[in-house]
Amino acid sequence: xxxxxxxxxxxxxxxxPAGMGSPSGRQxxxxxxQLPSAPSTESRLDLxxxxxxxxxxxxxxxxxxxxxAALAGFLVAVLAGLLGTPVGNxxxxxxxxxxxxxxxxxxxxxxxxxxxxxxICPIPVPGEWLQHGALLNPxxxxxxxxxxxxxxxxxxxxQNGAFSGVxxxxxxxxxxxxxxxxxxxxxxxxxxGTSLIYERRAxxxxxxxxxGFIGLYSQLAPVAIRVKNKATCAAHTDKSCYRGSxxxxxxxxxxxxxxxxxxxxxxxCMECVRTCPYDNIAVTLRxxxxxxxxxxxxxxxxxxxxxxxxxxxxxxxxxxxxxxxDLKMAAYDIGSARWFAYALGVLVFINxxxxxLFLGAxxxxxxxxxxxxxxxxxxxxxxxxxVPLGLMAWIxxxxxxxxxxxxxxxxxxxxxxxxGWDLFGTAHASWQPxxxxxxxxxxxxVLVGGFAWSAVTAHRIAAEEHEQRMALRQAAPVIAYCFxxxxxxxxxxxx
Amino acid sequence: MKRSRVITxxxxxxxxxxxVAFAPLPGASVKPANRxxxxxxxxxxxxxxxxxxxxxxHVTIDLVSTDVVHGLYVDGYDVSVTADPGRTASLSFxxxxxxxxxxxxxxxxxxxxxxxxxxxxxxxxDLLWRALALALLAxxxxxxxxxxxxxxx
Numbered sequence: 155x156x157x158x159x160x161x162x163x164x165x166x167x168x169x170x171p172a173g174m175g176s177p178s179g180r181q182x183x184x185x186x187x188q189l190p191s192a193p194s195t196e197s198r199l200d201l202x203x204x205x206x207x208x209x210x211x212x213x214x215x216x217x218x219x220x221x222x223a224a225l226a227g228f229l230v231a232v233l234a235g236l237l238g239t240p241v242g243n244x245x246x247x248x249x250x251x252x253x254x255x256x257x258x259x260x261x262x263x264x265x266x267x268x269x270x271x272x273x274i275c276p277i278p279v280p281g282e283w284l285q286h287g288a289l290l291n292p293x294x295x296x297x298x299x300x301x302x303x304x305x306x307x308x309x310x311x312x313q314n315g316a317f318s319g320v321x322x323x324x325x326x327x328x329x330x331x332x333x334x335x336x337x338x339x340x341x342x343x344x345x346x347g348t349s350l351i352y353e354r355r356a357x358x359x360x361x362x363x364x365x366g367f368i369g370l371y372s373q374l375a376p377v378a379i380r381v382k383n384k385a386t387c388a389a390h391t392d393k394s395c396y397r398g399s400x401x402x403x404x405x406x407x408x409x410x411x412x413x414x415x416x417x418x419x420x421x422x423c424m425e426c427v428r429t430c431p432y433d434n435i436a437v438t439l440r441x442x443x444x445x446x447x448x449x450x451x452x453x454x455x456x457x458x459x460x461x462x463x464x465x466x467x468x469x470x471x472x473x474x475x476x477x478x479x480d481l482k483m484a485a486y487d488i489g490s491a492r493w494f495a496y497a498l499g500v501l502v503f504i505n506x507x508x509x510x511l512f513l514g515a516x517x518x519x520x521x522x523x524x525x526x527x528x529x530x531x532x533x534x535x536x537x538x539x540x541v542p543l544g545l546m547a548w549i550x551x552x553x554x555x556x557x558x559x560x561x562x563x564x565x566x567x568x569x570x571x572x573x574g575w576d577l578f579g580t581a582h583a584s585w586q587p588x589x590x591x592x593x594x595x596x597x598x599x600v601l602v603g604g605f606a607w608s609a610v611t612a613h614r615i616a617a618e619e620h621e622q623r624m625a626l627r628q629a630a631p632v633i634a635y636c637f638x639x640x641x642x643x644x645x646x647x648x649x
Numbered sequence: 650m651k652r653s654r655v656i657t658x659x660x661x662x663x664x665x666x667x668x669v670a671f672a673p674l675p676g677a678s679v680k681p682a683n684r685x686x687x688x689x690x691x692x693x694x695x696x697x698x699x700x701x702x703x704x705x706x707h708v709t710i711d712l713v714s715t716d717v718v719h720g721l722y723v724d725g726y727d728v729s730v731t732a733d734p735g736r737t738a739s740l741s742f743x744x745x746x747x748x749x750x751x752x753x754x755x756x757x758x759x760x761x762x763x764x765x766x767x768x769x770x771x772x773x774x775d776l777l778w779r780a781l782a783l784a785l786l787a788x789x790x791x792x793x794x795x796x797x798x799x800x801x802x
Contacts, residue, residue: 241757241760242760242762242763243757243762243763244757325761325764326760329760329761329763329764330760473764474764475751475764475766476766477694477695477698477699477752477766477767477768478694478698479691479693479694479695479696479698479765480694482693482694482761482764482765483692483693483694483761486760486761554751558724558751558753558763559763562763585755587722587724587753590724590725590727590750590751591724591725591746593724594748594749594776595776598776598777598779598780598783599780601780601784602780602783602784602787603787605784605787605788606784606787606788606790606791607791609787609788609791609792610788610791610792610795613791613792613795614795626792629792633788633792636788637784637785637788640781640784641781644777644780644781645777648749648774648776648777648780649749649774649777
C-alpha cells in the first residue's frame with residue numbers, strides 16, 4: 155500500500171510487518187524531539203478536548219467491550235438463523251440484522267457517524283485478534299503472512315461486485331434465516347482468512363460489501379478524524395500512526411492520517427489517536443458533506459459505487475415496497491428463468507442505464523460551457539453529486555420498511571431461538587406498524603432534502619472549473635438528472 | 650454574497666416553502682359514495698394491487714384468500730381484516746384522509762410476507778405534488794445561496 159505523503163518512508167513501510175512498531179518505534183513521550191508547532195490550521199471542534207471522551211476513545215477497553223458485545227450479538231444472530239424458526243419475520247437473526255441493525259445503521263450511525271460502525275463491527279474482529287496475537291494490545295508475534303494486497307485490486311470494484319451480487323439475491327437473504335446465517339458466517343470466515351493472508355484490514359478495505367457503501371456515504375458525516383497540524387506529521391519521521399509503535403498498531407485501514415482528506419476509508423478505529431506521540435490527531439465536528447467539497451481523491455470505482463447504491467435503493471423500493479407481486483416472486487425465485495431475467499435487469503439498470511443517462515447529462519453540461527476537461531474526469535467528479543441523494547434515498551426506503559417491521563423485534567427478543575422463552579414478557583406481542591400516517595411525509599422531506607443537497611453539490615463541483623454562472627449552466631443537466639431520480643423515488647415511495 | 654441577500658432569499662424560500670407545503674389546493678369536490686372492492690390475496694400479492702376511492706367514500710374491502718391465511722392492514726387508517734382460505738372477510742371504513750396508503754398483509758403467510766403490499770389511493774395525492782414543488786424550490790434556492798468556495802475536509 156502506498157501511503158500518500160510518506161515520502162522517503164515508503165520503502166520502509168512496505169517492508170515493515172503490519173501493526174508492528176518500527177525498530178525505533180518505542181519512544182517515550184518525554185524523549186520526543188521537538189517538531190514544528192505552527193498554529194494549527196484546524197479550528198473545528200475537536201471532540202478529544204473533552205477529557206472523558208478522550209479517555210474513552212484512547213483506551214482500548216471500551217472499544218473491546220463493545221466489540222465483544224457486538225460479536226456476541228452476531229453469533230446469537232447466526233445461531234438463531236441456523237437453529238430458530240425458518241419463518242423470517244419471527245426469526246431473531248433476521249429481525250436483529252435486517253431490521254434492528256439496519257435501522258440503527260441507516261438512520262443514525264451512517265448519517266451522523268460515518269464509518270463509526272466499522273470501529274465496532276464484529277466481523278473483522280476475530281481475524282484481527284489472530285493477526286495481532288492479542289485481544290487488546292497488538293503484539294509482534296501474531297498469526298498470518300501479512301502480505302500486501304494485490305496492487306491491481308487496490309480499489310473497490312470487488313466491493314461493488316460483491317454488493318451487486320448480494321443485492322440481486324436480497325429477497326432471499328433478507329427473508330430466509332438460514333441463508334442470512336450462512337451469509338454472515340461467510341463474511342466472518344472470509345474476513346478471518348483475509349486477515350491471515352493479507353496485512354491489516356484488507357477485508358474491510360477491499361472486500362466487505364457493506365463497508366463499501368458505508369465508506370461512500372461516510373463522506374457526508376459530520377465527524378472526521380484528521381490531523382491537527384500537517385507540518386508536525388511531515389517532520390515526524392517515525393510515522394508511528396502508519397507503521398505502529400509500542401502504543402498501538404499502524405493504521406489498520408492502510409491510511410496515512412497526515413494525508414487524510416476524506417472519510418471514505420478511515421475506519422475510525424482510533425489507533426492513530428493512540429499511536430501519535432505528538433497528540434496531533436483530532437476527532438473533529440464539521441459540516442455535513444464536507445468531503446464532497448474537495449476534488450481530491452475522486453475515482454471511477456467510487457463513482458460506480460454511487461450508481462450501484464442509488465440504483466439499488468430504487469430497485470429495493472420497487473421490489474419490497476411496491477405492489478407488484480410478480481416482481482417480488484421473480485426476485486425471490488433464485489435460479490429460475492424469471493430470477494435470471496430480474497437479476498440481469500437489475501445489473502443492467504444499476505451498472506448501465508443509470509450511468510449511461512448520467513453520462514448523457516454530464517456531456518450535455520460540458521457542451522453548454524465548452525468544457526476542456528476530459529469526459530471521464532467530468533463524469534467521475536459529477537458522480538459525487540449523487541452521494542447525498544443516494545443516502546437520502548436509502549433513508550427514505552428504510553423509514554417505510556423499518557416502522558412497518560420493527561414490532562417484529564419485540565417477540566423475537568423474548569424468544570430468540572423459538573424455544574418458548576419469554577425473557578422480556580413480549581413473546582406474544584403482536585405485529586403493529588408504527589407512524590403509518592407520518593412516514594410518507596417524512597420520506598418526502600428526506601427526498602426533498604436529498605435532491606437539494608445533490609443540486610448544491612453538483613453546482614459546487616462545476617464551480618471547481620468555472621465561475622458561478624457558467625458553473626450553474628454546466629451543472630444544470632446533472633441537476634435535472636437528480637430531479638428525475640427524485641421523481642422516480644417519490645413515485646415508488648409516496649405515490 | 651451579501652448577508653442581506655442571503656437573509657432575504659432565505660426568508661423568501663421559507664415563505665414559498667410554507668405556501669407550497671400548506672396552502673389549500675383547489676380540487677373538484679366529489680360526492681361521497683359507497684365503494685366496494687373485491688381483493689384477492691395470494692402469495693405474495695393482492696389483486697387488484699391498487700384500489701382507488703374519493704375522499705369521504707365509504708369503502709368496503711372484501712378480502713378473499715386463494716391459498717393460505719392472509720390479512721389486510723390499511724396504513725394510515727389502522728384497520729385490518731383476516732381471511733381464511735376460500736372465505737371472504739370484509740372490512741369497512743370511511744376514507745376521510747387523502748393520499749396513498751399501503752395495504753399490508755397482517756398475517757405471516759410465508760417468506761416474502763413482510764413485502765406483501767398493495768396500495769389504496771384516496772383522492773388526489775397532494776403530498777406527492779407538494780414534495781415535487783418543494784424539491785424544485787429547495788434546489789433553486791440551494792444553488793443560488795450555497796457558497797461556492799471550497800472548505801476544509
